[in-house]
Amino acid sequence: MSDTKRHILIMSSWFPTRVDPYAGNFVERFAHLLSDTYEVTVLHTMGDKNCSSIEVDDQQTDNLRIIRIYHHISKNRFIHWWLQRKALRKGLGMLDHIDLIFAHVFLPRAMQFARVQRYFHVPLIVMEHGSYYRKKLIKSFISLHQQVIKRGSRHTSEIVAVSNVLRTDMKPVFPTTKIQVVPNFVDEDLFTLRETNPVHRTKFIHISTLDKNTKNPGFLFDGFLNAYLESGKKVSLTVVSDQDTDEWERWAKLNSCREAINFIGPCEWEEVSQLLREHDALILTSEYETFSIVIAEAWLTGTPIISTPVGIAANMTEALGIRIEHNNIADLKHAILDMMNGKFQFDKEFLRAFGMQFSKESVKKQLIELFNKHFIIYE
Template identity: 25%
Template sequence: MTKQLHILFLASWYPNITNPLLGNFVQRHAQAIATINKVTVVHSVNSTKNKIEISNDDHFTTITNNSSNGVLGYYNKLKLIVFVIMYCRKNDVDIVHLNVAYPMGIIALALKYICNKKYVISENWSVYQHNQYLKKSYLFRFVNKLIFRNAAYILPVSAQMQMQLRNIAPHNKYEIISNVVDTNLFNYSPISYEQSTDTFKFIHISTLDDAAKNTTGIIHAVQLLRKLTPLKFELLIVAETSYAHLQALAQRLNITKYIRFEGPLIHSQVANRLANAHSHILFSNYEGMPCVMIEAMACGKPIIGTTVGGMPEIITPETGLLVTPKNTEMLANAMLQLMLNYNNYNTQHIRTFALNTFSTTAIANKFNCVYNQIV
């Protein structure tokens, strides 16, 4: 039996009081790893407290750097680097696990060269999947290159992410480890569908960042779909932010009876809404490995997604349908095909795929295998 390791989890994104949904996939990775190893999470939050706080719960220790902007903020960031170096020396940290390379990767570099601590990187930022990266400043790209090239392992969430990161760090070791889903919370929830009597329930859950998620495109697809079929259907849009502009669009298109809006919701409420839907839709222009899609699969739902990010790796003819980004007509036809063929999907197969690929046990074991290769 391998010994329990102490993992220092550096999180560039992490849920906090001001933004409880920020980097929630990072928190889930930490919780998964904590089922096997000791975990300490380090993250920063914009706050006027200007102090470092340490808290403990059932899962792990959390070090929160409360830091304001301006000159004092820069001082607090330097203070955090010193604090983490001292913490590593006193608490026998075995491995540093960096989550989202920038900006916490600066601390990972310091720990490597000052404390001789190897680090791995989990990356899910879609900036590397899109030409946004080339639009970033030279300094940002230079620092990112240093961070990635000094990692003992790079752990992208998808094969496409790995391909993009190899442009930055071509000679590093890579292992694809996806996002994790709580398969107890997002449990198997099959619901029947009879075309002649039932309303088919689509759901879309996102930040509503239209440049990435193209939720307006989904609404236009609904307008097309109602012309394609007399079958009854509805779309529930669950949003983390204001959706008034989308309500106005639905009203202009005269499709308000087909679309409902809700949110923001806590995680258990999201699980409930997915359980009561037939299918989840993402119409993204770019993505990493979207958590909501694997959560829908854990519920046994066939999904519709675009040919970007990690979605082509999980959407097969057995699990759903792929469409081209921005092709609204193709999306409307895919929605119709899913309605017509819904009862041909093996929802238990979809659930089993999610269990084997994205469950807490599966992901924790994959991380632990990497850790034990480098300690």
């Protein structure tokens, strides 16, 4: 490991652990991305009901070190807070010099980020991915959450949003703060261009947690069912989810379309890339997205999308896919049928070229420029 490399500490409110191996996996990808240029350490504390004492999971691969500190979960808030602080102290004791803290998602760890910033006295950059700023939720934001975010932000050198949509929604909380946009990234070497560019698109794919509060799966399945029946059962849907799909599998059987819907469990990034290339279009029916990485992944493979106006698809043109209204079943049905009938044609090369703004090299370049600015300020 080179002594000349800057040392970046990554922290996050979400990160893969033995408790939840999929939470915040995009943050782990950022760690791997940056480890090509910097020495990177991830420090993450996690409550585990099966843990009776502090447990340390310390893994090192080349320039990347991931430290997970597990602690007991207490029903008493004060005791739980104390256990979390104890776990954090343990982790901090394992670290030496840090040049910059790159944190992700303010809630619920904003004060933890601030504490570590005070400990090392280095720049703290927070990249926000959270959906709790959306108008539907911001009104019910309890004052404690707002206080946590604002107090944490006082120790933050810069706040970064992953999309223009999120930056706009963050303004009520940060009315005078300049927020830069740096997107999530996709590995362009992994999400390669599809070989086919079908005129008639019949194989559709949906990738999400199927969370009813944000992903709106009921709208997805109702719209698909209508298109399936009207098409003479000529379209199919693959659903990829890392959450339980039993409810929707029962729904498919009840509505006599189980043979047209294939449910797949959690997939690695390599598998997602292959699945996108094997399907004709991605369908997204979310109520809200701060970014939606699956859209960028689809575009990089040359796959068009059908989507509600969310995340990076909020203002997309017809060259990228078909926008549909929220909860408009007829709109979704017609979009599927229009793709099946070849009403819209999509240039796979154009889709990939547009998606390259979310490539790992493009995003890494933006982050390096951002970090360098703060290295200079603190020197």
